[in-house]
Amino acid sequence: MAFCGRLLPLARRTLCSSAAASAAKEASNSYKVALLGAAGGIGQPLGMLMKLNPAIDRLSLYDIMATPGVAADLSHVNTAAKVSGFVGDDQLGEALAGSDLVIIPAGVPRKPGMTRDDLFKINAGIVKGLCEAIAKHCPQALVNVISNPVNSTVPIAAGVFKKAGTYDPRRLFGVTTLDVVRARTFLSEKKGLNPAGVDVPVVGGHAGATILPLFSQAVPKVDLTQAEVEELTKRTQEGGTEVVQAKAGKGSATLSMAYAGALFADACLQGLSGKKDVIQCAYVASQITDLPFFASKVRLGKGGLEEVYDLGPLSDYEQKLLAEMKEQLKCNIDKGIKFGQEN
Ligand SMILES: NC(=O)c1ccc[n+]([C@@H]2O[C@H](COP(=O)([O-])OP(=O)(O)OC[C@H]3O[C@@H](n4cnc5c(N)ncnc54)[C@H](O)[C@@H]3O)[C@@H](O)[C@H]2O)c1
Numbered sequence: 001m002a003f004c005g006r007l008l009p010l011a012r013r014t015l016c017s018s019a020a021a022s023a024a025k026e027a028s029n030s031y032k033v034a035l036l037g038a039a040g041g042i043g044q045p046l047g048m049l050m051k052l053n054p055a056i057d058r059l060s061l062y063d064i065m066a067t068p069g070v071a072a073d074l075s076h077v078n079t080a081a082k083v084s085g086f087v088g089d090d091q092l093g094e095a096l097a098g099s100d101l102v103i104i105p106a107g108v109p110r111k112p113g114m115t116r117d118d119l120f121k122i123n124a125g126i127v128k129g130l131c132e133a134i135a136k137h138c139p140q141a142l143v144n145v146i147s148n149p150v151n152s153t154v155p156i157a158a159g160v161f162k163k164a165g166t167y168d169p170r171r172l173f174g175v176t177t178l179d180v181v182r183a184r185t186f187l188s189e190k191k192g193l194n195p196a197g198v199d200v201p202v203v204g205g206h207a208g209a210t211i212l213p214l215f216s217q218a219v220p221k222v223d224l225t226q227a228e229v230e231e232l233t234k235r236t237q238e239g240g241t242e243v244v245q246a247k248a249g250k251g252s253a254t255l256s257m258a259y260a261g262a263l264f265a266d267a268c269l270q271g272l273s274g275k276k277d278v279i280q281c282a283y284v285a286s287q288i289t290d291l292p293f294f295a296s297k298v299r300l301g302k303g304g305l306e307e308v309y310d311l312g313p314l315s316d317y318e319q320k321l322l323a324e325m326k327e328q329l330k331c332n333i334d335k336g337i338k339f340g341q342e343n
């Protein structure tokens with residue numbers, strides 16, 4: 001994780017005009033990050049990883065319960081980020097004010113036998129309410145949506161921001177990094193590679209068949225039989241379910257998700273700081289297919305989303321899976337858009 005060596009010169013604390021403040025941010029990488037759902041299974045380890053990130057000088061932990069304790073605990077870790085806990089609706093505005101990046105893992109997780117779409121009923125309303133507050137209190141922040149079903153919660157967030165007049169597609173991201181993390185891990189295990197040097201783009205969405213790992217574009221280039229490709233693809237698509245079943249009713253992926261969420265959040269902050277060539281996969285407003293939201297490789301920069309890359313050359317198998325998944329992804333997107341229009 002590239003958190004290395006970006007510590008803060010004290011001088012920036014004295015700057016107060018917004019131009020000076022933004023110049024200072026760029027020079028010193030001092031960002032405020034708000035984590036919504038901070039007392040949860042993902043929220044707690046993700047809060048920990050954010051506390052360790054030297055690019056962050058203020059870490060705001062918000063939840064509907066238990067954040068004072070989580071914040072007190074985390075605040076004793078001797079890193080620069082100043083931790084504050086906020087609990088309940090009344091404190092949400094203060095938690096968000098001045099944030100550069102808001103990460104949303106708030107909401108219920110799956111139990112065995114459920115699909116991510118089964119979470120829609122509860123999580124749609126949670127994401128909507130939190131995004132309304134973001135539009136009001138930190139409309140310029142980048143927003144990382146982790147809450148499932150991501151295929152629908154991102155269109156919901158876009159709808160809220162559109163209604164509020166603050167929508168900028170460059171600032172809204174569905175976090176699909178865990179799919180990339182899994183594809184890297186599973187490929188490395190299969191081929192005896194060091195996972196540190198392995199990359200696999202994962203495109204589409206974040207649910208079952210909509211998760212499309214592109215093993216034909218893996219780095220380093222790896223020879224795989226068709227049976228191996230199919231096995232790795234299936235395992236990546238079902239990675240979340242593998243964890244849900246293993247946890248047997250006690251939730252879904254939290255630790256690996258916190259790791260993935262921290263990677264993506266750090267990439268967003270690196271982009272904001274002006275670092276060049278920050279490339280990640282993410283689920284964003286997109287024109288590379290006929291669907292309005294799609295996960296693919298993107299470049300992050302000072303404005304957030306700076307470039308959406310097209311899919312590149314796909315194998316026949318990947319083309320077939322892409323064609324097959326589009327209807328499901330479209331349904332998930334339409335459901336989110338409809339919810340946004342009706343609520
Ligand atoms: N994008 C991904 O790859 C990915 C991976 C894993 C989990 N998830 C999703 O992340 C979400 C959270 O998972 P978890 O395991 O952390 O669940 P959890 O139940 O352990 O934690 C969720 C937290 O959200 C809080 N919360 C509920 N309503 C809230 C609100 N209105 N405002 C603020 N906080 C609120 C809860 O109090 C709880 O602390 C789930 O929807 C899960 O499906 C996504």
Ligand SMILES: O=C(O)C[C@H](O)C(=O)O
Nearest residue numbers: 110148239240241252253
């Ligand atoms: O599978 C889930 O429900 C959680 C998450 O989306 C995951 O991929 O682990």
